Amino acid sequence: MSSLEERDVGVAAAPGSSSAGLGVGAVGAAVEAVAGVAAMQEEVGIRREGPEPDPDEPPKKRVKMPEGESGKLEERLYSVLCCTVCLDLPKASVYQCTNGHLMCAGCFIHLLADSRLKEEQATCPNCRCEISKNLCCRNLAVEKAVSELPTECTFCLKQFPRSSLERHQKEECQDRVTQCKYKRIGCPWQGPFHELPAHESECSHPTKTGTELMGILGEMDQNHRRDMQLYNSIFSLLCYEKIGFTEVQFRPYRTDDFITRLYYETPRFTVLNQTWVLKARVNDSERNPNLSCKRTLSFQLILKSKVNSALECSFLLLKGPYDDVRIKPVIHHHSFSNDANETDYVPLPISDSVECNKLLAAKNINLRLFIFQVQK
Numbered sequence: 001m002s003s004l005e006e007r008d009v010g011v012a013a014a015p016g017s018s019s020a021g022l023g024v025g026a027v028g029a030a031v032e033a034v035a036g037v038a039a040m041q042e043e044v045g046i047r048r049e050g051p052e053p054d055p056d057e058p059p060k061k062r063v064k065m066p067e068g069e070s071g072k073l074e075e076r077l078y079s080v081l082c083c084t085v086c087l088d089l090p091k092a093s094v095y096q097c098t099n100g101h102l103m104c105a106g107c108f109i110h111l112l113a114d115s116r117l118k119e120e121q122a123t124c125p126n127c128r129c130e131i132s133k134n135l136c137c138r139n140l141a142v143e144k145a146v147s148e149l150p151t152e153c154t155f156c157l158k159q160f161p162r163s164s165l166e167r168h169q170k171e172e173c174q175d176r177v178t179q180c181k182y183k184r185i186g187c188p189w190q191g192p193f194h195e196l197p198a199h200e201s202e203c204s205h206p207t208k209t210g211t212e213l214m215g216i217l218g219e220m221d222q223n224h225r226r227d228m229q230l231y232n233s234i235f236s237l238l239c240y241e242k243i244g245f246t247e248v249q250f251r252p253y254r255t256d257d258f259i260t261r262l263y264y265e266t267p268r269f270t271v272l273n274q275t276w277v278l279k280a281r282v283n284d285s286e287r288n289p290n291l292s293c294k295r296t297l298s299f300q301l302i303l304k305s306k307v308n309s310a311l312e313c314s315f316l317l318l319k320g321p322y323d324d325v326r327i328k329p330v331i332h333h334h335s336f337s338n339d340a341n342e343t344d345y346v347p348l349p350i351s352d353s354v355e356c357n358k359l360l361a362a363k364n365i366n367l368r369l370f371i372f373q374v375q376k
Contacts (some may be wrong), residue, residue, distance in 0.1 A: 038052070065085075074149060081146055083107055084126045089151075089162075094143045095136045097124040112361035115183060115260055117282065117290040119254060133361075142213055155192070182206060186216035237314055241371035244271035249322055250280050250365035261285055264297075264365060268304060271371050274311070275304040278369065281345065282360070295356040297348040301334070301369075303341040311336040312374040317348065320366035325358050326351050347367075 077330040083088055085107035087179035101124050103111070111131065114124035122131045149254040155175035160168050169176055174194040182205040185300035189199055209217075237243070264280040280299040283289040301315055312335045319327045327349055334343045350356055359365045 010192070016361075017222065052277075065122070071351070075151060081142055081149075084124070085111070088144070090145050094139045096139045097127065097129050097131050097136055097140075099124065099127045101126040102139060103136075108136065109354075109357050109361045111296070113357040115289050116252060116360045119260070119262070128200055135200055147152055164178065180205075185213055186220075230329065234316075234329065237277040237331070237370075237372045240372045241375055242272055244373075245368060245371070248278055248367055248369050250278065252364075259287065261287075262289075264299075271369070272313075272373055274307070274372075277302045277304055278367070279366070280348065282356075284345065293353065295353045295360070297350065297356055297359060298345040299348055300345045301332075301343045303336045306338055307336065314372040316370050318368045318370070323366055325355050 037038070053216055064326045078089060081095075081102065083104040084101050085103055088104070090102070090104035095103045095105065095108045097103070103124075111125070112122050123129060124131050148161050150159040151162050152158070152163055153160060153169060153173055153175075155169065155173050155177070171174070175192045177190055178196055180189045180191045180196070180200060180203055182200070182203050185205050187203055187205040189203070191199065205213075246269050246341070248266045248269060250266055253263055253265055254260040255263060263285075266278045268275050268277055271275070278299055278301055280297050283292060283294075283296055284298055288290060289295060299317065303311070305308075314331055314333050315332065316329050316331050317327065318329055319325050328351070330346075331341065332346055334340075350359070
Protein backbone atom coordinates (compact mmCIF):
# COMPACT_ATOMS: atom_id res chain seq x y z
CA MET A 1 0.00 0.00 0.00
CA SER A 2 1.39 3.42 -0.94
CA SER A 3 1.78 6.35 1.43
CA LEU A 4 -1.18 8.09 -0.21
CA GLU A 5 -3.38 5.03 0.39
CA GLU A 6 -2.28 4.89 4.01
CA ARG A 7 -3.32 8.50 4.51
CA ASP A 8 -6.66 7.75 2.88
CA VAL A 9 -7.23 4.95 5.36
CA GLY A 10 -6.49 7.33 8.23
CA VAL A 11 -8.83 9.99 6.84
CA ALA A 12 -11.65 7.50 6.37
CA ALA A 13 -11.25 6.04 9.85
CA ALA A 14 -11.04 9.31 11.76
CA PRO A 15 -14.62 10.55 11.20
CA GLY A 16 -16.06 7.30 12.52
CA SER A 17 -14.01 7.50 15.69
CA SER A 18 -14.80 11.14 16.44
CA SER A 19 -18.53 10.99 15.68
CA ALA A 20 -18.95 8.12 18.14
CA GLY A 21 -17.92 10.35 21.01
CA LEU A 22 -20.15 13.33 20.39
CA GLY A 23 -22.93 12.05 22.62
CA VAL A 24 -20.97 11.76 25.88
CA GLY A 25 -19.57 15.25 26.32
CA ALA A 26 -16.31 16.96 25.47
CA VAL A 27 -14.00 14.86 27.65
CA GLY A 28 -15.86 11.66 26.82
CA ALA A 29 -15.29 12.40 23.13
CA ALA A 30 -11.58 12.79 23.80
CA VAL A 31 -11.50 9.41 25.56
CA GLU A 32 -13.17 7.62 22.67
CA ALA A 33 -10.98 9.46 20.17
CA VAL A 34 -7.86 8.09 21.91
CA ALA A 35 -9.24 4.54 21.73
CA GLY A 36 -10.21 5.07 18.08
CA VAL A 37 -6.75 6.32 17.18
CA ALA A 38 -5.17 3.26 18.87
CA ALA A 39 -7.39 0.87 16.91
CA MET A 40 -6.71 2.75 13.67
CA GLN A 41 -2.97 2.62 14.29
CA GLU A 42 -3.09 -1.12 14.83
CA GLU A 43 -5.08 -1.66 11.62
CA VAL A 44 -2.78 0.53 9.55
CA GLY A 45 0.28 -1.15 11.07
CA ILE A 46 -0.95 -4.59 9.97
CA ARG A 47 -1.45 -3.45 6.37
CA ARG A 48 1.95 -1.78 6.02
CA GLU A 49 4.35 -3.62 3.75
CA GLY A 50 7.52 -1.77 4.61
CA PRO A 51 9.00 -1.09 8.09
CA GLU A 52 9.80 2.55 7.32
CA PRO A 53 7.07 5.03 8.44
CA ASP A 54 6.02 7.86 6.20
CA PRO A 55 7.66 11.09 7.50
CA ASP A 56 4.68 13.13 6.28
CA GLU A 57 2.22 11.29 8.55
CA PRO A 58 1.01 13.11 11.68
CA PRO A 59 3.03 12.12 14.79
CA LYS A 60 -0.01 10.56 16.48
CA LYS A 61 -0.34 8.03 13.69
CA ARG A 62 3.29 6.96 13.96
CA VAL A 63 3.16 6.47 17.75
CA LYS A 64 1.58 3.13 18.65
CA MET A 65 0.32 2.48 22.17
CA PRO A 66 2.14 -0.38 23.94
CA GLU A 67 0.27 -3.65 24.00
CA GLY A 68 -2.22 -3.89 26.87
CA GLU A 69 -2.17 -0.17 27.66
CA SER A 70 -5.57 0.54 26.07
CA GLY A 71 -7.28 -1.65 28.69
CA LYS A 72 -5.94 0.63 31.45
CA LEU A 73 -7.39 3.82 29.98
CA GLU A 74 -10.03 4.10 32.73
CA GLU A 75 -7.36 3.78 35.42
CA ARG A 76 -5.30 6.52 33.78
CA LEU A 77 -8.35 8.78 33.61
CA TYR A 78 -9.06 8.05 37.27
CA SER A 79 -5.68 9.51 38.24
CA VAL A 80 -6.22 12.53 35.97
CA LEU A 81 -9.77 13.40 37.07
CA CYS A 82 -9.55 12.60 40.79
CA CYS A 83 -9.70 15.24 43.53
CA THR A 84 -6.25 16.54 44.51
CA VAL A 85 -7.22 16.42 48.21
CA CYS A 86 -8.97 13.08 48.84
CA LEU A 87 -7.64 11.39 45.65
CA ASP A 88 -11.12 10.02 44.91
CA LEU A 89 -13.36 10.66 41.92
CA PRO A 90 -15.80 13.51 42.67
CA LYS A 91 -19.39 12.46 43.33
CA ALA A 92 -21.01 15.83 42.64
CA SER A 93 -19.63 19.26 41.78
CA VAL A 94 -15.98 19.70 40.75
CA TYR A 95 -14.10 22.94 41.41
CA GLN A 96 -10.76 24.01 40.00
CA CYS A 97 -8.18 26.54 41.12
CA THR A 98 -6.80 29.19 38.76
CA ASN A 99 -4.14 26.70 37.64
CA GLY A 100 -6.69 23.99 36.86
CA HIS A 101 -6.20 21.60 39.80
CA LEU A 102 -9.41 19.78 40.66
CA MET A 103 -11.19 19.55 44.02
CA CYS A 104 -14.44 17.83 44.85
CA ALA A 105 -17.13 19.99 46.50
CA GLY A 106 -16.66 18.43 49.95
CA CYS A 107 -12.90 18.98 50.05
CA PHE A 108 -13.21 22.48 48.59
CA ILE A 109 -15.65 23.52 51.32
CA HIS A 110 -13.48 21.84 53.98
CA LEU A 111 -10.41 23.80 52.85
CA LEU A 112 -12.31 27.09 53.05
CA ALA A 113 -13.62 26.19 56.53
CA ASP A 114 -10.12 25.28 57.75
CA SER A 115 -8.73 28.59 56.51
CA ARG A 116 -11.47 30.42 58.44
CA LEU A 117 -10.58 28.57 61.65
CA LYS A 118 -6.83 29.15 61.24
CA GLU A 119 -7.23 32.76 60.04
CA GLU A 120 -5.25 32.03 56.90
CA GLN A 121 -5.84 32.45 53.20
CA ALA A 122 -7.12 29.19 51.71
CA THR A 123 -4.73 27.76 49.12
CA CYS A 124 -4.76 24.94 46.60
CA PRO A 125 -3.02 21.91 48.17
CA ASN A 126 -1.24 21.27 44.88
CA CYS A 127 0.13 24.61 43.69
CA ARG A 128 -0.57 26.83 46.75
CA CYS A 129 -2.39 29.49 44.75
CA GLU A 130 -5.23 31.31 46.54
CA ILE A 131 -8.66 29.72 46.39
CA SER A 132 -12.08 31.10 47.30
CA LYS A 133 -15.64 30.92 46.06
CA ASN A 134 -14.91 33.90 43.82
CA LEU A 135 -11.59 32.67 42.45
CA CYS A 136 -12.58 29.05 41.79
CA CYS A 137 -15.16 27.86 39.29
CA ARG A 138 -16.82 24.57 38.49
CA ASN A 139 -15.37 22.35 35.75
CA LEU A 140 -18.44 21.06 33.93
CA ALA A 141 -16.42 19.02 31.41
CA VAL A 142 -14.78 17.01 34.20
CA GLU A 143 -18.14 16.53 35.94
CA LYS A 144 -19.56 15.10 32.72
CA ALA A 145 -16.50 12.91 32.12
CA VAL A 146 -16.64 11.48 35.63
CA SER A 147 -20.35 10.74 35.25
CA GLU A 148 -19.57 8.59 32.17
CA LEU A 149 -16.78 6.56 33.80
CA PRO A 150 -17.80 3.09 34.98
CA THR A 151 -18.14 2.22 38.63
CA GLU A 152 -19.15 -0.85 40.58
CA CYS A 153 -22.59 -1.38 42.07
CA THR A 154 -22.36 -1.83 45.83
CA PHE A 155 -24.85 -4.72 45.80
CA CYS A 156 -24.42 -6.77 42.60
CA LEU A 157 -20.79 -5.71 41.85
CA LYS A 158 -21.58 -5.09 38.15
CA GLN A 159 -20.13 -2.10 36.25
CA PHE A 160 -22.35 0.88 35.36
CA PRO A 161 -21.76 4.49 34.29
CA ARG A 162 -21.73 6.74 37.32
CA SER A 163 -24.58 8.79 35.89
CA SER A 164 -26.93 5.79 35.99
CA LEU A 165 -25.61 4.06 39.11
CA GLU A 166 -27.96 5.79 41.57
CA ARG A 167 -31.07 4.82 39.60
CA HIS A 168 -29.81 1.25 39.25
CA GLN A 169 -29.12 0.88 42.98
CA LYS A 170 -32.46 2.39 44.00
CA GLU A 171 -34.82 0.86 41.42
CA GLU A 172 -33.28 -1.87 39.26
CA CYS A 173 -30.66 -3.91 41.13
CA GLN A 174 -32.00 -7.29 42.18
CA ASP A 175 -29.51 -7.44 45.06
CA ARG A 176 -30.32 -4.04 46.57
CA VAL A 177 -31.30 -4.01 50.24
CA THR A 178 -35.04 -3.69 50.74
CA GLN A 179 -37.55 -4.02 53.56
CA CYS A 180 -40.68 -6.05 54.02
CA LYS A 181 -43.96 -4.33 53.17
CA TYR A 182 -45.19 -5.35 56.62
CA LYS A 183 -42.62 -3.04 58.21
CA ARG A 184 -45.59 -0.77 58.99
CA ILE A 185 -46.76 -3.37 61.50
CA GLY A 186 -43.32 -4.07 62.94
CA CYS A 187 -41.56 -6.58 60.64
CA PRO A 188 -37.80 -5.98 61.01
CA TRP A 189 -36.70 -8.06 57.97
CA GLN A 190 -34.45 -6.53 55.35
CA GLY A 191 -32.50 -8.28 52.63
CA PRO A 192 -31.86 -8.57 48.88
CA PHE A 193 -34.71 -7.52 46.63
CA HIS A 194 -34.87 -10.88 44.86
CA GLU A 195 -35.62 -12.58 48.20
CA LEU A 196 -38.46 -10.20 49.05
CA PRO A 197 -41.36 -12.19 47.44
CA ALA A 198 -40.32 -15.38 49.23
CA HIS A 199 -40.11 -13.60 52.59
CA GLU A 200 -43.42 -11.76 52.25
CA SER A 201 -45.21 -15.01 51.40
CA GLU A 202 -43.92 -16.51 54.68
CA CYS A 203 -43.88 -13.37 56.89
CA SER A 204 -45.46 -14.05 60.28
CA HIS A 205 -46.55 -10.46 61.03
CA PRO A 206 -49.84 -10.57 59.06
CA THR A 207 -50.93 -13.49 61.26
CA LYS A 208 -50.15 -11.78 64.60
CA THR A 209 -53.01 -11.20 66.98
CA GLY A 210 -54.62 -7.80 67.43
CA THR A 211 -53.07 -7.45 70.88
CA GLU A 212 -49.55 -7.99 69.54
CA LEU A 213 -50.09 -5.55 66.68
CA MET A 214 -51.47 -2.89 69.05
CA GLY A 215 -48.28 -3.04 71.08
CA ILE A 216 -46.13 -2.58 67.98
CA LEU A 217 -48.25 0.27 66.65
CA GLY A 218 -48.18 1.95 70.07
CA GLU A 219 -44.38 2.24 69.92
CA MET A 220 -44.56 3.64 66.39
CA ASP A 221 -47.18 6.19 67.42
CA GLN A 222 -44.98 7.33 70.31
CA ASN A 223 -42.11 8.13 67.93
CA HIS A 224 -44.52 9.99 65.65
CA ARG A 225 -45.87 12.04 68.56
CA ARG A 226 -42.37 13.21 69.44
CA ASP A 227 -41.92 14.54 65.92
CA MET A 228 -45.30 16.25 65.91
CA GLN A 229 -44.74 17.88 69.29
CA LEU A 230 -42.21 20.31 67.80
CA TYR A 231 -44.51 21.40 64.98
CA ASN A 232 -47.46 21.78 67.31
CA SER A 233 -45.32 23.99 69.53
CA ILE A 234 -44.41 26.20 66.60
CA PHE A 235 -48.06 26.50 65.59
CA SER A 236 -48.92 27.52 69.16
CA LEU A 237 -46.24 30.22 69.09
CA LEU A 238 -47.70 31.62 65.88
CA CYS A 239 -50.86 32.45 67.87
CA TYR A 240 -48.97 34.85 70.16
CA GLU A 241 -49.87 38.50 69.98
CA LYS A 242 -46.29 39.79 69.74
CA ILE A 243 -44.15 38.06 67.14
CA GLY A 244 -41.04 39.44 65.48
CA PHE A 245 -38.53 38.08 63.02
CA THR A 246 -35.55 39.35 61.08
CA GLU A 247 -32.67 38.16 58.92
CA VAL A 248 -29.43 38.16 60.90
CA GLN A 249 -25.89 38.04 59.57
CA PHE A 250 -23.13 36.52 61.69
CA ARG A 251 -19.73 38.05 60.93
CA PRO A 252 -16.43 36.38 61.90
CA TYR A 253 -14.17 37.97 64.53
CA ARG A 254 -11.13 36.98 66.61
CA THR A 255 -10.69 37.24 70.35
CA ASP A 256 -7.89 39.36 71.83
CA ASP A 257 -6.45 36.48 73.85
CA PHE A 258 -2.88 35.18 73.48
CA ILE A 259 -4.35 32.25 71.57
CA THR A 260 -7.02 33.85 69.43
CA ARG A 261 -10.30 32.06 68.85
CA LEU A 262 -12.83 32.47 66.12
CA TYR A 263 -16.28 33.70 67.09
CA TYR A 264 -19.24 35.23 65.27
CA GLU A 265 -21.40 38.21 66.13
CA THR A 266 -24.25 40.03 64.43
CA PRO A 267 -24.73 43.79 64.25
CA ARG A 268 -27.39 45.11 66.61
CA PHE A 269 -30.92 44.64 65.35
CA THR A 270 -34.38 45.56 66.58
CA VAL A 271 -37.21 43.09 67.15
CA LEU A 272 -40.32 43.69 69.31
CA ASN A 273 -39.09 47.25 69.96
CA GLN A 274 -35.99 45.91 71.71
CA THR A 275 -32.34 45.86 70.65
CA TRP A 276 -30.65 42.46 70.39
CA VAL A 277 -27.36 40.81 69.40
CA LEU A 278 -26.55 37.22 68.53
CA LYS A 279 -23.18 35.60 69.17
CA ALA A 280 -21.90 32.21 68.01
CA ARG A 281 -18.80 30.11 68.68
CA VAL A 282 -17.18 27.03 67.18
CA ASN A 283 -16.94 23.76 69.12
CA ASP A 284 -17.79 25.62 72.34
CA SER A 285 -14.57 27.67 72.06
CA GLU A 286 -12.35 24.61 71.73
CA ARG A 287 -8.68 25.59 71.69
CA ASN A 288 -7.87 24.17 68.23
CA PRO A 289 -11.12 23.38 66.41
CA ASN A 290 -9.21 23.08 63.12
CA LEU A 291 -7.69 19.83 64.45
CA SER A 292 -11.09 18.30 65.12
CA CYS A 293 -13.11 16.37 62.53
CA LYS A 294 -16.35 17.02 64.41
CA ARG A 295 -17.43 20.65 64.25
CA THR A 296 -20.40 22.38 65.80
CA LEU A 297 -21.74 25.89 66.20
CA SER A 298 -23.54 27.20 69.28
CA PHE A 299 -25.18 30.58 69.76
CA GLN A 300 -26.65 32.86 72.40
CA LEU A 301 -29.19 35.69 72.25
CA ILE A 302 -28.34 38.90 74.10
CA LEU A 303 -30.77 41.70 75.01
CA LYS A 304 -29.05 45.10 74.74
CA SER A 305 -32.02 47.26 75.75
CA LYS A 306 -32.96 48.13 79.32
CA VAL A 307 -36.36 46.79 80.37
CA ASN A 308 -38.65 47.78 83.21
CA SER A 309 -39.87 44.24 83.86
CA ALA A 310 -38.96 40.69 82.91
CA LEU A 311 -39.40 39.92 79.22
CA GLU A 312 -40.26 36.26 78.78
CA CYS A 313 -39.59 35.10 75.23
CA SER A 314 -39.36 32.03 73.05
CA PHE A 315 -37.00 32.10 70.07
CA LEU A 316 -35.68 29.87 67.31
CA LEU A 317 -33.27 30.12 64.38
CA LEU A 318 -34.04 28.96 60.85
CA LYS A 319 -31.99 29.03 57.67
CA GLY A 320 -31.99 32.22 55.63
CA PRO A 321 -34.07 32.61 52.49
CA TYR A 322 -31.12 32.02 50.11
CA ASP A 323 -29.03 29.47 52.06
CA ASP A 324 -28.94 25.71 51.50
CA VAL A 325 -27.84 24.67 55.00
CA ARG A 326 -30.17 22.17 56.70
CA ILE A 327 -31.41 23.27 60.13
CA LYS A 328 -33.91 21.38 62.23
CA PRO A 329 -35.73 24.01 64.32
CA VAL A 330 -35.49 23.88 68.11
CA ILE A 331 -37.49 26.25 70.35
CA HIS A 332 -35.66 27.90 73.24
CA HIS A 333 -37.11 29.89 76.16
CA HIS A 334 -35.61 32.60 78.37
CA SER A 335 -36.83 35.29 80.72
CA PHE A 336 -34.82 38.43 79.93
CA SER A 337 -34.17 41.12 82.52
CA ASN A 338 -31.50 43.72 83.20
CA ASP A 339 -29.64 41.18 85.35
CA ALA A 340 -30.21 38.20 83.04
CA ASN A 341 -29.90 39.65 79.59
CA GLU A 342 -27.98 36.73 78.02
CA THR A 343 -29.13 33.21 77.28
CA ASP A 344 -26.83 30.23 77.68
CA TYR A 345 -25.05 29.01 74.57
CA VAL A 346 -27.27 26.48 72.83
CA PRO A 347 -26.35 24.29 69.84
CA LEU A 348 -27.24 25.50 66.38
CA PRO A 349 -29.35 22.53 65.22
CA ILE A 350 -27.45 21.60 62.05
CA SER A 351 -27.35 17.96 61.03
CA ASP A 352 -23.58 17.24 60.95
CA SER A 353 -20.06 18.60 60.54
CA VAL A 354 -20.51 18.88 56.76
CA GLU A 355 -23.24 21.48 57.28
CA CYS A 356 -21.04 23.27 59.81
CA ASN A 357 -18.21 23.45 57.25
CA LYS A 358 -20.63 25.00 54.76
CA LEU A 359 -21.33 27.80 57.24
CA LEU A 360 -17.68 28.27 58.17
CA ALA A 361 -16.64 28.40 54.50
CA ALA A 362 -19.06 31.25 53.81
CA LYS A 363 -17.94 34.83 54.26
CA ASN A 364 -20.93 35.50 56.51
CA ILE A 365 -23.59 33.25 58.04
CA ASN A 366 -27.12 34.33 57.16
CA LEU A 367 -30.01 32.98 59.24
CA ARG A 368 -33.53 34.02 60.20
CA LEU A 369 -34.45 34.66 63.86
CA PHE A 370 -37.97 34.46 65.29
CA ILE A 371 -38.81 35.88 68.73
CA PHE A 372 -42.18 35.31 70.41
CA GLN A 373 -43.08 37.32 73.51
CA VAL A 374 -45.04 35.34 76.07
CA GLN A 375 -48.06 37.23 77.32
CA LYS A 376 -48.72 37.05 81.05
